[in-house]
Amino acid sequence: MSINVKQLAAEKAVEYVRDGMKVGLGTGSTAYWAIRKLGERVSEGLNITAVATSQASEDQARELGIPLVAFGDVDHLDLTIDGADELDGSLQLIKGGGGALLREKIVAMGSTRMIVVADESKAVTTLGKFPLPVEIVPFAWEWTVADLAKLGCKPELRRSGGELYKTDNGNYIADCRFEAIDSAADLALALQRIPGVVEHGLFIGIADMAVIGKNDGTIEIIEGESDL
Numbered sequence: 677m678s679i680n681v682k683q684l685a686a687e688k689a690v691e692y693v694r695d696g697m698k699v700g701l702g703t704g705s706t707a708y709w710a711i712r713k714l715g716e717r718v719s720e721g722l723n724i725t726a727v728a729t730s731q732a733s734e735d736q737a738r739e740l741g742i743p744l745v746a747f748g749d750v751d752h753l754d755l756t757i758d759g760a761d762e763l764d765g766s767l768q769l770i771k772g773g774g775g776a777l778l779r780e781k782i783v784a785m786g787s788t789r790m791i792v793v794a795d796e797s798k799a800v801t802t803l804g805k806f807p808l809p810v811e812i813v814p815f816a817w818e819w820t821v822a823d824l825a826k827l828g829c830k831p832e833l834r835r836s837g838g839e840l841y842k843t844d845n846g847n848y849i850a851d852c853r854f855e856a857i858d859s860a861a862d863l864a865l866a867l868q869r870i871p872g873v874v875e876h877g878l879f880i881g882i883a884d885m886a887v888i889g890k891n892d893g894t895i896e897i898i899e900g901e902s903d904l
């Protein structure tokens with residue numbers, strides 16, 4: 677029987693959730709397993725409240741009976757558990773493969789701690805093989821895409837079912853192929869200077885820990901500066 681390494685990582689991360697915590701729920705096929713496990717723990721009596729980073733995660737949480745709160749009712753979160761498309765040894769991430777990067781960044785940055793959950797295929801030495809998702813406003817998108825290309829990448833507007841993909845916020849995603857990102861911090865600054873960019877999928881200095889599920893059934897934990 678093959679191991680589900682996403683489930684392995686996600687369920688390990690859920691062990692860090694304690695009674696009374698306000699929890700951020702990530703998006704994607706790895707976060708799915710974390711939400712499922714949280715639902716199980718809630719049904720066994722764990723007392724938490726949560727906010728979700730996407731409609732899909734919100735729907736899943738609601739079905740599982742995880743108590744959801746409005747953003748207006750909480751001023752911070754204790755812990756967010758979310759996936760990543762790539763992560764390096766310094767806990768720098770590329771996120772947004774599922775299109776939820778803006779909400780994911782708002783939620784992660786509003787959390788005291790963020791745990792990234794991933795299978796080992798996501799762990800890289802240098803970020804950039806995965807095309808960097810950048811959320812852009814539809815207005816004058818052609819100019820924004822041209823500005824992105826000047827940063828040395830090949831941007832492509834994401835499509836879904838033949839149509840231009842729209843995020844939960846009504847924006848487009850430009851997937852920017854860099855191949856290798858030498859300085860994620862410099863690139864993040866350059867992206868922030870483009871007016872049509874709403875947010876980008878580089879998460880730098882946000883994650884506190886990574887829980888990585890490995891194909892041999894073991895788990896690798898990478899810890900940042902702060903301990904949980």
Ligand SMILES: O=C(CO)[C@H](O)[C@H](O)COP(=O)(O)O
Nearest residue numbers: 704705706759772773774776
């Ligand atoms: O950033 C994300 C969604 O916007 C996801 O966390 C990322 O795409 C990883 O997804 P998965 O766990 O399905 O591989």
